[in-house]
Amino acid sequence: MAGSDQQQTALGWALRSARESRELTLRQVAELMGRKASDSGLISRWESGTRRPKAADVALLIEVLEIDGGDAAHLMDLANGANSGEPWLAGSPPERRQQLNQLLAAERTATEITHIAPLILPGVLQTRDVIRNQMVEANVPEDEVDERVITRIGRRDVVTRPDPAHLxxxxxxxxIRTVNGGRRIWADQLRYLLEMAELPNIDLHHVPFAAGWSPLQIGGFILIESTEAPPIVSLDLHGRGVMLKSGEDVELYRRQVEAVREKAIDPAATTKLIAQVLAELEQE
Structure with missing residues (x-):
């Protein structure tokens, strides 16, 4: 409990410092957050550490106070109890953006990334057309599509930079078989997947339908490991994101990876299947 109290106090101090550096009153911050002016008292209690704000509230404060980079990541760590290993469930748009920022920061120092992908190719391996098609089909607001496409394409750097992570x-x-965006777009996607599979730091494995049950059927996740930061697990749950950092959670997902690996086919057989599906599309 003491550690939690210290986090709450540190969070409050950091929020107050950020507000004062921007020369804003409590009332002004409340208005920027879309709250009533009378809610300035609640924000004051957050800053004093006598009441803990929800992670979604902190994410919104980060946005309205225009906090970015490491300062934003530190605030979200304090807000979601990262130091105590508590899962971080992000539901609101501001909180999802902050969680994405933490994921991008983790990828920048990653040495090993393991992606369990039962139904959809990892974003880092998707073509621009497939990314855009997914955004449109998922009813992403039109004015956000271009920015999201650019962000996802930018994540390729983790496997193409001079010192890339192993994926x-x-x-x-x-x-592999689900056609996303039509035959032409999906054929281009499979060609790109085969190109990426040639990189020495990328290993593709597929789990065939005939392999039977494995943790792959429970759902997808990303395990990111680094020599500079603790490992994290990221899950996407239909508009909500979950980030796990506790040693117990990370170890559980490592075991899930090994269970999937036992049912998976090696990279050579995987690229052969991808080439076969591509040939079928081209014939059609």
Missing amino acids: AVFLGEAA
Whole structure:
């Protein structure tokens, strides 16, 4: 409990410091957050450490106070109890943006990324057309589509930079065979996937339908490991994101990876399947 109290106090001090550096009153901050002016008292209690704000409230404060970079990441760590290993569930748009920022920061120092992908190719391996098609089909607001496409394409740097992370991807067969965006777009996607598979730091494995049950069927996740930061697990749950950092959670997902690996086919057989599906599309 003492550690939690210290986090709450540190969070309050950091929020107050950020507000005062921008020369804003409590009332002004409340208005920027879309709250009533009388809610300035609640914000004051957040700053004093006598009441803990929700992670979604902190994410919104980060946005209205225009806090970015490491300062924003530190505030979200304090808000979601990262130091105590509590899961971080992000539901509101501001909180999802902050969680994405933490994910991008983790990828920048990553040495090993393991992606369990039962139904959809990992974003880092998707073509621009497939990314855009997914955004449109998912009813992403039109004015956000271009920015999201650019962000996802930018994440490729993690595997193409001079000192890239090693990427191990375990694909469900459905992730390869499901045509996303039409035959032409999907054929281009499979060609790009074969190109990426030639990189020495990328290993693609597929789990065939005939392999039977494995943790792959429970759902996808990303395990990111680094020599500079603790490992994290990221899950996407239909508009909500979950980030796990506790040693117990990370170890559980490492075991899930190994269970999937036992049912997976090696990279050579995987690229052969991708080439076969591509040939079928081209014939059609």
